[in-house]
Amino acid sequence: MAILLQNIQSLLQVREDFVKKISGIDMKSLPIVKNAYLLVEDDIIVDYGKMEDLNVTIVDKTIDCSGKIVLPAWCDSHTHIVYAGNREQEFVDRINGLTYEEIANRGGGILNSAKQLQETSEDDLYEQSVKRVKEVMKLGTGAIEIKSGYGLTLDAELKMLRVIKRIKKNFPIKVKATFLGAHALPKEFKNDKSSYIDLIINEMMPQIAKEELAQYVDVFCEKGYFSVEDTDRILTASKEYNLTPKIHVNQFNAIGGVQIGIKHKALSVDHLEILGDGDLKSLSQSETMPVALPSCSYFLGIPYTPARQIIDSGLPLALATDYNPGSTPSGNMNFVLSTACIKMKMTPEEAINAATINGAYAMGIENQYGSITKGKKANLIITEKIPSYSYLPYAFGSNNIDQVIINGVFI
Ligand code: NIG
Ligand code: FE
16 A cells, blocks of 8 residues: 655654664754645655655555645654553542642552552453553553553562553554562551562563563652662562563652663663752763653643753753653643643754654664654644644644544554
8 A cells, every 4th residue: 555645744753874862952853845745655754855846656645735734743752651540539638638648648640550550450440541551552652661650569469461462562652661569668568568569570581571561660769769779679689581671760869760771771761850969970971862841840840851951952852741640641742742842842853853763763763763764653643734734732722633544554
């Protein structure tokens, strides 16, 4: 099946060469072809260029994109989209004055979601999660990382990861799975964290590896959750199972998570609302991608990741949603872009680089996703007729997407 998109007002993020990630000042440029065409064959981008150079004879479908912008679909490198139930009562509790921490301390938070998930059947969990997956595909997300971490028992973690595997199999969206057994300490292990870590290492990881349920491993490295030493232990053990780290660090406190992630060659360190002394320097000596999650800051009312400091020091930055029931009940990458521009002072060019090629890098899929490059997957957003690409983050809260193509399929 050959599809031709023609008369495209602007084709964005056109990279002739396969770039891995975009850093520092380079994030300010976004390569564009104006008045362009794009040719897709099956699931692959096979050609693009200026309309005047178009030289195609027969295609199966032609789409007129006059006045519209075409860009790579969003690469959302950090989500917890598989979960059971919701936590709107905690949302109301926070409005009435409780903090996220206070709610967690009285058994709410992650443990609340874990309880709901443990009591939910695998089929029901799948149905609840699929609803959200369909929603984010319509909003332009073409590749997504999904974490476990609301199971917290062997069976429930496996249940989550099997649901992720089913999503991967049944939808065109590219899925990467991350094992986050170290998301919170279950009540039964309240006074014995070390035994829970034993369970993660000796029982969960081997079974997950055996069933090939995850490519990545995550730890919530934070005061009151898992310490730097705990994280070190888990990441050391994960090597045996070829699980690459992508970890939660510096959400509320900078306790050394960045350094321990880098020590274990983490693909990404995510959150970074708080930066510690030396974090930028450590990152600059690594290949680890920093990832910001601005909708989480928005929803919890916590500081935004200091994107300017990060980018101005020459580092790359990726943007992701963190879609989860507690801190970010939204998987809308368009809102993430707007919030990054409005609250973190990222330029539209930086935000688009962060949400496409850098997001792909943070999932280890930059060879196939995240830019308009011949040979990459046909994961595309076709916007409504809009005046310019800056209009996308500017018109926050509006849906400016006309059509989405994922793996060559219209969504
Ligand atoms: O990334 N910080 C840890 N995990 C999630 C929130 C978990 C929850 O509240 O359910 C996050 O924000
Ligand atoms: Fe998260």
